[in-house]
Amino acid sequence: MPDPSPKKPVKIAPPTGTRDFYPREMLVRRYITDAWRRTALRHGFDEIDGPTFESAELYKVKSGEGILNEMFGVFSGKGLAEPQAPAPGTFDPRNPPFGLRPEFTPTLARMYAARAKQLPQPTKWFCVSNFFRAERPQRGRLREFWQWNCDVIGGEDLITADAEVVSCVVDLMGAVGLTSENARAYFSDRVILDAYLLDVIGIRTDQLESARDILDRGTKMTPDEVRAYAISRGFDSDRADYFSFQRPPSNKSGGASESEIQTVLKLGDQRLVRLNNAFAAFDLGDWKQLNLSIVRGLAYYTGTVFEVIAEGERAVAGGGRYDNLIELFGGPPTPACGFGMGDAVLGNLLEDRKLIPEGRDMLEALARPMPYRPDVFVIASPNPGCEELIVPTVARLRRGEESEKYKQGEAKPWSAERYSVPPLHARRSYKATKNVGKLLADAGACHARFAAIIESPEKCTLKHMDTGEQTPDVLLDQLAQRVSRGA
Amino acid sequence: MPDPSPKKPVKIAPPTGTRDFYPREMLVRRYITDAWRRTALRHGFDEIDGPTFESAELYKVKSGEGILNEMFGVFSGKGLAEPQAPAPGTFDPRNPPFGLRPEFTPTLARMYAARAKQLPQPTKWFCVSNFFRAERPQRGRLREFWQWNCDVIGGEDLITADAEVVSCVVDLMGAVGLTSENARAYFSDRVILDAYLLDVIGIRTDQLESARDILDRGTKMTPDEVRAYAISRGFDSDRADYFSFQRPPSNKSGGASESEIQTVLKLGDQRLVRLNNAFAAFDLGDWKQLNLSIVRGLAYYTGTVFEVIAEGERAVAGGGRYDNLIELFGGPPTPACGFGMGDAVLGNLLEDRKLIPEGRDMLEALARPMPYRPDVFVIASPNPGCEELIVPTVARLRRGEESEKYKQGEAKPWSAERYSVPPLHARRSYKATKNVGKLLADAGACHARFAAIIESPEKCTLKHMDTGEQTPDVLLDQLAQRVSRGA
Numbered sequence: 001m002p003d004p005s006p007k008k009p010v011k012i013a014p015p016t017g018t019r020d021f022y023p024r025e026m027l028v029r030r031y032i033t034d035a036w037r038r039t040a041l042r043h044g045f046d047e048i049d050g051p052t053f054e055s056a057e058l059y060k061v062k063s064g065e066g067i068l069n070e071m072f073g074v075f076s077g078k079g080l081a082e083p084q085a086p087a088p089g090t091f092d093p094r095n096p097p098f099g100l101r102p103e104f105t106p107t108l109a110r111m112y113a114a115r116a117k118q119l120p121q122p123t124k125w126f127c128v129s130n131f132f133r134a135e136r137p138q139r140g141r142l143r144e145f146w147q148w149n150c151d152v153i154g155g156e157d158l159i160t161a162d163a164e165v166v167s168c169v170v171d172l173m174g175a176v177g178l179t180s181e182n183a184r185a186y187f188s189d190r191v192i193l194d195a196y197l198l199d200v201i202g203i204r205t206d207q208l209e210s211a212r213d214i215l216d217r218g219t220k221m222t223p224d225e226v227r228a229y230a231i232s233r234g235f236d237s238d239r240a241d242y243f244s245f246q247r248p249p250s251n252k253s254g255g256a257s258e259s260e261i262q263t264v265l266k267l268g269d270q271r272l273v274r275l276n277n278a279f280a281a282f283d284l285g286d287w288k289q290l291n292l293s294i295v296r297g298l299a300y301y302t303g304t305v306f307e308v309i310a311e312g313e314r315a316v317a318g319g320g321r322y323d324n325l326i327e328l329f330g331g332p333p334t335p336a337c338g339f340g341m342g343d344a345v346l347g348n349l350l351e352d353r354k355l356i357p358e359g360r361d362m363l364e365a366l367a368r369p370m371p372y373r374p375d376v377f378v379i380a381s382p383n384p385g386c387e388e389l390i391v392p393t394v395a396r397l398r399r400g401e402e403s404e405k406y407k408q409g410e411a412k413p414w415s416a417e418r419y420s421v422p423p424l425h426a427r428r429s430y431k432a433t434k435n436v437g438k439l440l441a442d443a444g445a446c447h448a449r450f451a452a453i454i455e456s457p458e459k460c461t462l463k464h465m466d467t468g469e470q471t472p473d474v475l476l477d478q479l480a481q482r483v484s485r486g487a
Numbered sequence: 488m489p490d491p492s493p494k495k496p497v498k499i500a501p502p503t504g505t506r507d508f509y510p511r512e513m514l515v516r517r518y519i520t521d522a523w524r525r526t527a528l529r530h531g532f533d534e535i536d537g538p539t540f541e542s543a544e545l546y547k548v549k550s551g552e553g554i555l556n557e558m559f560g561v562f563s564g565k566g567l568a569e570p571q572a573p574a575p576g577t578f579d580p581r582n583p584p585f586g587l588r589p590e591f592t593p594t595l596a597r598m599y600a601a602r603a604k605q606l607p608q609p610t611k612w613f614c615v616s617n618f619f620r621a622e623r624p625q626r627g628r629l630r631e632f633w634q635w636n637c638d639v640i641g642g643e644d645l646i647t648a649d650a651e652v653v654s655c656v657v658d659l660m661g662a663v664g665l666t667s668e669n670a671r672a673y674f675s676d677r678v679i680l681d682a683y684l685l686d687v688i689g690i691r692t693d694q695l696e697s698a699r700d701i702l703d704r705g706t707k708m709t710p711d712e713v714r715a716y717a718i719s720r721g722f723d724s725d726r727a728d729y730f731s732f733q734r735p736p737s738n739k740s741g742g743a744s745e746s747e748i749q750t751v752l753k754l755g756d757q758r759l760v761r762l763n764n765a766f767a768a769f770d771l772g773d774w775k776q777l778n779l780s781i782v783r784g785l786a787y788y789t790g791t792v793f794e795v796i797a798e799g800e801r802a803v804a805g806g807g808r809y810d811n812l813i814e815l816f817g818g819p820p821t822p823a824c825g826f827g828m829g830d831a832v833l834g835n836l837l838e839d840r841k842l843i844p845e846g847r848d849m850l851e852a853l854a855r856p857m858p859y860r861p862d863v864f865v866i867a868s869p870n871p872g873c874e875e876l877i878v879p880t881v882a883r884l885r886r887g888e889e890s891e892k893y894k895q896g897e898a899k900p901w902s903a904e905r906y907s908v909p910p911l912h913a914r915r916s917y918k919a920t921k922n923v924g925k926l927l928a929d930a931g932a933c934h935a936r937f938a939a940i941i942e943s944p945e946k947c948t949l950k951h952m953d954t955g956e957q958t959p960d961v962l963l964d965q966l967a968q969r970v971s972r973g974a
Contacts, residue, residue: 011817012545012597015585018538020598023612026534047513051505051631052539052617053559053587058499072540072563074587076621078556098502100540100561100587110499111507125510130539134563144538330498360934363860373850447847 017135017143027362029146032176032343032350033128034366036148039172040126041371042398043164044427045150048125050107053098058106061328062300067102070133074098100132104149104340105300105325112153113331122155122430140314140345148172151338153326155430158335160391162304162321163278165337169308169317170287171399172341175423177355177413180286183310188294189275190301190320192268196292199260201242203235209299210234214243216295275304281391283399300325304337310349317341357414365414371425376450376483377443377465378428379436386454389476390428393454397426397480421480450483462487504622504630514849516633518901519663519830519837520615521853523635526659527613528858529885530651531914532637535612537594543586545593548815549787554589557620561585587619591636591827592787592812599640600818609642609917627801627832635659638825640813642917645822647878649791649808650765652824656795656804657774658886659828662910664842664900667773670797675781676762677788677807679755683779686747688729690722696786697721701730703782762791768878770886787812791824797836804828844901852901858912863937863970864930864952865915866923873941876963877915880941884913884967908967937970949974 014020021029037047053074059067073096101107104127112123127149135141150168152161166185173183197203197211210233218226223244230240272290279288296305296318305320319339326334350356357365378394380386400423403411411417427446429439436453443451444465451463452474460479462471464487474482501507508516524534540561546554560583588594591614599610614636622628637655639648653672660670684690684698697720705713710731717727759777766775783792783805790808797803806826813821837843844852865881867873887910890898898904914933916926923940930938931952938950939961947966949958951974961969 011600012542012548014538014597015540015542018540020538020594020601021534021536022598022602023533023535026536029536030534046510047517048510049508049513049516051501051507052619053502053505053631055499055502061499070563070565072561072585074559074561075583076557076559078621078623096562098559107507110501111509113498114507115509132539134565136565144540360860363934367856367859369854369856372854373847447850 015143017137019142019144027366028347028356029343030366031356031362032346033146033148034370035172035176036126036128036341038368038371038423039168039175040128040148040150042423042425043124043150043168043171044374044425045124045126045168047127048108048111049127049129050101050104050111052130053100054107054110056096056099058110059099059102061106062325066297067133070135071102072100072132072134074100101129102131102133104129104131104147105151105322105338106329108149108151108153108338109325109329109331109336112326112334112336113329116326116331116334119154120430122161123153124151125153126150140342140348142344146343148341149338151336153336153338154334156432157430158303158321158323158337159274159278160281161335161337162275163282163284164391165319165339166279166288166304166306167282167284167395167398169306169319169339169341170284171423173287173308173316174399175413176346176350178310178349178353182349182353183308183316184289185284185287185306185308186289186291186294187275187304187306188290188292189268189271189304191303192264192271193292193295195264195267199264201239203239207235211243212295212299213297215293216297218243219293281388282395283392296320306339308341310345313349314345316345316349355413357412361412361414364416371423373425374427374443374446374448375424376426376452376479377439377446377448378426379439379443379451379453380434381436381453381455382434383456385457387434389454389457393452393476393479394426394428397424397483399423401480421484424480424483450487452479452483502630504624506629506631514853515834515843516830517853518843518849519833520633520635521857522659522663523613523615523828525858525910526655526662527615527635527637529910529912530611530637530655530658531861531912532611532613532655534614535595535598536614536616537588537591537598539617540585540587541594541597543583545597546586546589548593549812553784554620557622558589559587559619559621561587588616589618589620591616591618591634592638592809592825593816595636595638595640595825596812596816596818599813599821599823600816603813603818603821606641607917609648610640611638612640613637627829627835629831633830635828636825638823640823640825641821643919644917645790645808645810645824646761646765647768648822648824649762650769650771651878652806652826653766653775653791653793654769654771654882654885656793656806656826656828657771658910660774660795660803661886662900663833663837665797665836665840669836669840670795670803671776672771672774672793672795673776673778673781674762674791674793675777675779676755676758676791678790679751679758680779680782682751682754686751688726690726694722698730699782700784702780703784705730706780768875769882770879783807793826795828797832800836801832803832803836842900844899848899848901851903858910860912861914861930861933861935862911863913863939863966864926864933864935865913866926866930866938866940867921868923868940868942869921870943872944874921876941876944880939880963880966881913881915884911884970886910888967908971911967911970937974939966939970 059071075096130144131147132144137143152165155161170185203211214230214233226244227240230243294305294307300322301320302323303321307315308317309315317339321337323335326336378390380390400419401421403417403420405411406418429442440451448465451465453461455461458476459473460476462474462482471487546558562583617631618634619631624630639652642648657672690698701717701720713731714727717730781792781794787809788807789810792807794802795804804826808824810822813823863884865877867877887906888908890904890907892898893905916929927938935952938952940948942948945963946960947963949961949969958974
């Protein structure tokens with residue numbers, strides 16, 4: 001590489017796959033990252049971040065070969081936990097001391113593990129940061145990109161946590177003006193998938209990763225290609241037929257017995273009914289769709305997995321449950337569920353559909369206040385039928401109410417006229433306690449403006465937390481409006 | 488480096504000199520970076536950003552040895568303008584293909600040069616991003632830190648641009664609750680300094696960089712140490728005496744003649760009077776202070792240089808004029824002036840003085856709207872005495888008016904009660920035209936809410952740009968209040 005004389009003008013391009021954000025591009029980036037932050041805050045997530053580069057070791061714990069191969073190595077040779085400047089000829093570039101973060105989960109797991117004992121159950125964290133992969137750049141895939149991560153770590157009611165995480169990503173899609181006609185959250189379940197692979201197709205446990213990989217890549221192949229690929233990954237001819245759906249697994253060909261198949265179907269049915277009920281509480285409507293070919297490339301998922309996909313595009317977001325990971329990073333055994341969404345695919349979707357505001361509209365959209373302070377903390381009284389209203393109430397408050405004008409296509413998604421009641425920052429308790437006094441104390445501790453105590457399936461008491469003033473008999477149907485107007 | 492088995496728990500620390508931002512630390516980072524963005528927007532800067540890593544070549548153009556030695560190298564071996572994965576033994580770690588950005592100016596210069604012809608004169612850009620230096624971490628110095636950069640590139644009235652840049656950094660200090668008792672903007676002028684070194688002390692042109700380095704480091708040394716250091720840098724005994732102020736340069740000892748000294752003093756006087764007049768227009772009061780020992784380490788400054796320093800701390804910000812740099816990066820000859828401010832020293836200052844809000848105060852401070860849309864665009868009518876009121880009017884609007892309550896110490900700097908009139912986003916034209924119609928069109932093009940046309944030294948006409956409604960005879964003293972109340 002020539003070392004240009006310091007007095008000679010040089011023209012140097014930005015590295016391939018990275019971007020220069022001139023003012024217009026920067027406003028678009030802010031529009032997307034602000035939408036992420038607004039949605040995460042409204043859903044009660046707290047923002048965190050870690051270093052841009054981490055010990056390369058951190059990414060060897062679980063990230064898998066795919067990610068390690070695409071990691072940018074970082075070094076300075078200036079000491080402090082990296083090798084001293086090695087002489088040329090002694091430095092192994094395939095073993096750098098640090099890596100530019102290719103994903104957030106290892107940092108999240110490390111940070112959670114370091115403070116697990118002091119952190120609330122569950123801990124809800126989000127992060128909006130840049131990540132790096134040395135892939136060949138193409139549409140929707142860059143070497144430096146921005147990514148939004150939301151994770152629910154710990155806690156008790158895991159199926160509700162799964163659904164809450166999906167509701168967060170779905171609310172983001174809605175907030176930027178996309179609909180379930182543009183994109184869907186396709187979900188599956190690793191437990192069902194693994195039971196199918198092991199007990200119906202009849203693979204060995206040590207073949208699980210290869211088998212998931214075949215299903216994952218198989219969605220982009222012809223049946224014959226899938227069959228050839230399965231054989232190249234070491235499966236026998238029968239298994240290769242099953243993967244490529246050229247022959248259903250049957251007892252006669254060494255596959256599962258009828259009763260084994262029935263057991264798996266029953267397990268699948270139970271788990272999916274529970275998950276669908278949780279989705280229903282968050283009112284995910286048409287946004288969610290079962291798709292058992294959703295595998296997610298990463299080895300660490302243990303339960304629900306999902307991808308948000310718009311036709312003709314790469315996945316705009318993906319995530320799932322990973323219950324073993326915190327422990328791998330030295331923390332206590334802790335269940336967790338989360339997702340990541342990149343800016344490149346989402347940006348393409350919005351640009352193509354003209355969902356990026358311009359000029360004055362953009363400046364006004366970016367100027368809106370950020371929902372840092374919770375608008376309302378929802379509590380159930382011990383009266384019958386109240387407890388199960390918490391989730392639907394919170395979900396509704398977070399989503400806002402769209403105006404007729406917007407529904408008739410006469411207001412832009414970023415305009416103030418979109419909502420008759422704007423989306424609110426709504427929280428609830430995740431504790432088992434039903435003591436209203438203690439729950440009100442929690443509302444105070446997170447600085448919520450209001451607490452809403454659901455007294456019956458129709459009504460709540462609204463308490464203004466700064467003044468202590470209480471308004472009884474507020475209809476749940478009018479709660480959002482009352483809170484957004486300051487009671 | 489051991490490759491841990493993927494099933495064994497590991498505890499891995501973040502790299503030395505980097506930070507984990509848990510929710511509280513993240514709120515503080517947002518508080519600081521939001522304050523930067525608010526101030527830059529109010530001063531009419533547009534946000535940009537570049538890649539986190541750049542071709543290492545870019546930093547060889549001008550950054551100088553100090554920065555290059557502290558640069559983190561980046562590589563993946565995956566092609567696209569970097570070497571293919573080299574075998575161990577053939578890779579030179581001291582010559583990486585990419586570097587983690589140690590500073591923003593090379594990216595800024597590259598981006599400006601690439602689009603110089605299409606960009607406005609002047610172009611006002613800011614950036615809030617993370618930067619990296621492989622220094623030994625200590626108080627106020629980290630290996631990854633956040634930095635705010637503001638630059639005015641091109642344009643005609645350079646002395647006013649210098650003062651506007653200083654007013655921006657000073658307004659930030661005020662906005663976060665610091666006063667000129669806590670910190671000052673110390674300024675100097677490379678032209679005066681160089682004339683003094685060449686014509687009074689009598690050094691050679693090729694000794695300028697060494698001489699500046701001696702003055703820069705000399706502020707932290709005893710006179711005897713300065714003398715010894717000057718001799719170690721190759722200066723003779725007389726010059727060493729002058730640097731250490733142990734003997735004034737005089738004709739007899741081979742120094743300058745009385746008339747040479749007078750010429751330099753006159754030059755200095757002229758330049759400083761002009762700069763002080765420009766500072767006065769922005770009403771910088773006690774914030775600015777001349778200090779000829781301010782040199783700034785970097786070789787590329789060509790005029791005004793400044794550092795914001797609080798007692799007992801490293802510089803919290805620094806910058807100056809660099810008129811040759813855009814050309815070095817392949818652009819047309821373009822004057823420029825800017826500064827950088829890091830989060831580490833500023834964070835320490837604010838924490839020590841209890842100027843970081845907590846709890847509800849923090850959430851409310853972060854929730855405030857961002858001043859993306861200009862509140863007011865200030866124009867002068869052709870009447871006498873109006874033109875020179877533009878800068879003072881704009882400066883006053885951007886700073887807001889503090890309430891009696893705050894002045895008496897009864898309101899916190901982040902509280903809504905701090906201001907009787909909040910700081911506004913105020914812009915003006917930098918064009919030579921005095922055609923009010925054209926200037927109103929500029930106000931419209933940047934989506935300003937109001938245009939204020941100064942009609943006399945006391946009064947202006949206020950035009951609501953959305954409705955076209957005009958209010959004549961608004962007192963300049965009440966302009967800020969009228970604009971902030973929506974007229």
